[in-house]
Amino acid sequence: MIIPTLRCDKNLFEKDLNGKNYIVTGANSGVGLETTRQLVKQGAHVVMACRRVDSAKEVAKSFTSFKGTVSFEQLDLSDLESVKLFTKRVRSKLNKIDGLVNNAGMVTSGQIPKRTKQGFEMMFGVNHLGHFLLTESLLDIINNTEGSRIVMLSSIGHAGSNKKRPNIHFEDLNYENRNFNRTDAYCESKLASLLYAKELAERVKDQDSTVVSVHPGWAKSNLAGKGFTAFVQNVLLTPVAPLLTIMSNEDAAQTSLHCLLDDDVPNHSGEYFSQNSLLYSDKACRRGGWPMKSPNPNAHNMKIALKLTEVSKEMVGLK
Ligand SMILES: NC(=O)c1ccc[n+]([C@@H]2O[C@H](COP(=O)([O-])OP(=O)(O)OC[C@H]3O[C@@H](n4cnc5c(N)ncnc54)[C@H](OP(=O)(O)O)[C@@H]3O)[C@@H](O)[C@H]2O)c1
Numbered sequence: 001m002i003i004p005t006l007r008c009d010k011n012l013f014e015k016d017l018n019g020k021n022y023i024v025t026g027a028n029s030g031v032g033l034e035t036t037r038q039l040v041k042q043g044a045h046v047v048m049a050c051r052r053v054d055s056a057k058e059v060a061k062s063f064t065s066f067k068g069t070v071s072f073e074q075l076d077l078s079d080l081e082s083v084k085l086f087t088k089r090v091r092s093k094l095n096k097i098d099g100l101v102n103n104a105g106m107v108t109s110g111q112i113p114k115r116t117k118q119g120f121e122m123m124f125g126v127n128h129l130g131h132f133l134l135t136e137s138l139l140d141i142i143n144n145t146e147g148s149r150i151v152m153l154s155s156i157g158h159a160g161s162n163k164k165r166p167n168i169h170f171e172d173l174n175y176e177n178r179n180f181n182r183t184d185a186y187c188e189s190k191l192a193s194l195l196y197a198k199e200l201a202e203r204v205k206d207q208d209s210t211v212v213s214v215h216p217g218w219a220k221s222n223l224a225g226k227g228f229t230a231f232v233q234n235v236l237l238t239p240v241a242p243l244l245t246i247m248s249n250e251d252a253a254q255t256s257l258h259c260l261l262d263d264d265v266p267n268h269s270g271e272y273f274s275q276n277s278l279l280y281s282d283k284a285c286r287r288g289g290w291p292m293k294s295p296n297p298n299a300h301n302m303k304i305a306l307k308l309t310e311v312s313k314e315m316v317g318l319k
Contacts, residue, residue, distance in 0.1 A: 008254050012261040017044035017068065021094050022260070023138075025049040025075060025131065026104030028056040030221025031153070034253035035101055039260070040068035047094070049075040049086060051104075077104055077130025079117035080316055087137035096145040097138060099260045102131040102152045102193070107186050107223060113175040120315065121174045123182070127189035132196060132309075133316040143207040147266070150200065151259045154213040154272065157183070158191040159296045166191045167298045168308055173315075191299060192308060194272055199305035201270030210266040212259050215274035219252030272299065 022039050026032040027048035036046045040063045050056040053072045060070050073089055076082040090097075105127050108114045116125035135142075135150060142148045160166045166187040172178050175185060197213035204211065220241075224230040237246060255273050259265050265273075274292045298304060313319040 007251075008258050008261070012257065013038065013042065015042060015261055017042040017098075020044045020098040021047070021096055022099040022101065023047045023049055023090065023097060024101040024103055025077065025134070026051075028052060028059050030223065030249045031216045031219055031252045031256065032101070032103040033059055034249045035103065035256045035260075036070070037063065037066075038253065038257055039099075040066045040070060043067035044098075045069045045071070047090065048072050049104075051076050075104075075134075077126040077134070078122060080130070080133055081117070083130050083133045084137070087134060090138065091141065094141065097142045097148060098145055099149045099151065100135060100138065100142060101256055101260070102135065102150070103256065104131075105153055105155075105190075105223065107225070108182055109225065109227070110182070111180065113180045113185070115174075119174070121185060123185045123189040124173055124192065127186075128192035128196065129312060129316055131193070132312045133318070135196075135200070136313075136316075136318055139204075143204060143209050146208050148209045149260050149265070150197070150209065150211040151256050152193040152197045152211070152213045153256070154194040154197070154215055155187070155190040156215045156274065157187040158194050158215075158299060159294050160187060165296045165298055168192060168195070168304055170307065170311060173311070191296070192312075194294070194299050195301075195305040195308050196312070197272075198270045198299075198302065199309045202302070203309075205269065210269045212265060212269065213272045214255045214259055215272070216252040216255055217275055218246045219249050220246060221249050221252070 017039060022044050024032050024036045024046055027036040027046065028050045036048060039046050045068060048056040048060065048070050053074050056072050063070060073086055075086040106123065108122050114122035116122055120129055142150065158166055168188060168191060194213040197211045201211040220234060255275050259273055272292060272294050
């Protein structure tokens with residue numbers, strides 16, 4: 001069955017974003033680049049928060065005819081000192097933040113856990129902890145901005161399968177005693193992104209801020225790297241790509257854009273948004289409409305979400 005890709009309502013892309021400030025992490029590539037492109041087209045200012053600023057400057061050359069503007073800020077989410085320097089610079093430059101898109105993400109290669117600068121397992125460190133510190137450090141500005149939104153890029157991977165539902169392993173977040181499996185570690189980091197969105201939404205519910213998590217779909221981005229996985233995704237599977245819902249980065253950016261721009265999204269703060277995914281086994285989750293209900297019970301557990309925030313605060317030095 002071919003599952004149609006849903007596109008944002010056209011009127012969302014006609015909104016004038018002049019005067020609005022967005023921060024997009026990983027804005028130089030894949031889904032983040034296409035999210036940035038659309039926001040700049042509509043007149044926004046986007047801070048492209050990138051590990052490789054040169055790459056961001058290169059891709060931004062294609063924005064020159066757009067109404068909006070961009071600026072470039074170096075950010076390496078695998079180093080909390082880099083996150084602190086980034087937020088310090090942003091705080092000195094922006095007095096309002098209309099949208100923060102915690103989009104950057106990565107999958108490590110190999111069978112041995114890689115470590116961030118501060119010694120955390122790399123995917124948990126980059127995908128969750130780096131964004132956690134970034135968000136908490138800018139939260140006052142975000143909360144003081146009318147109608148602000150925070151979008152966390154999670155993944156369908158957080159849901160797992162009927163046989164194996166990812167959870168947060170508080171007893172060994174850094175894979176010091178468990179056998180390392182990079183798919184499990186990635187899925188756990190993406191469950192953390194979803195749970196953080198849920199907890200933060202509850203914490204800021206009396207503010208004018210909305211927090212959601214997103215699965216962008218299966219995008220033909222650089223996430224698959226340059227090796228065999230990329231060859232399978234980008235070459236071998238091309239003839240059946242629509243059947244597998246493999247989509248362009250522009251298509252995959254639609255859910256993030258919907259979450260940033262649609263007027264109904266604030267009614268669903270804390271929820272998980274997705275267009276579709278082949279991996280949803282549950283019919284109710286399979287098709288159509290945002291938001292969707294995660295089939296993973298751990299994704300609905302507020303106790304885990306609250307504990308994750310407390311533990312993350314300690315890990316990044318906010319406690
Ligand atoms: N593609 C999919 O099918 C899919 C499915 C589900 C969820 N997602 C999620 O969607 C988000 C966007 O990914 P994508 O598919 O667009 O992949 P992508 O093309 O590989 O983009 C990932 C971005 O994250 C940046 N990044 C990686 N490590 C970083 C670090 N330590 N510090 C700062 N930035 C870092 C990358 O920077 P460099 O360019 O310097 O590497 C790149 O800009 C990710 O969170 C991913 O997990 C993707």
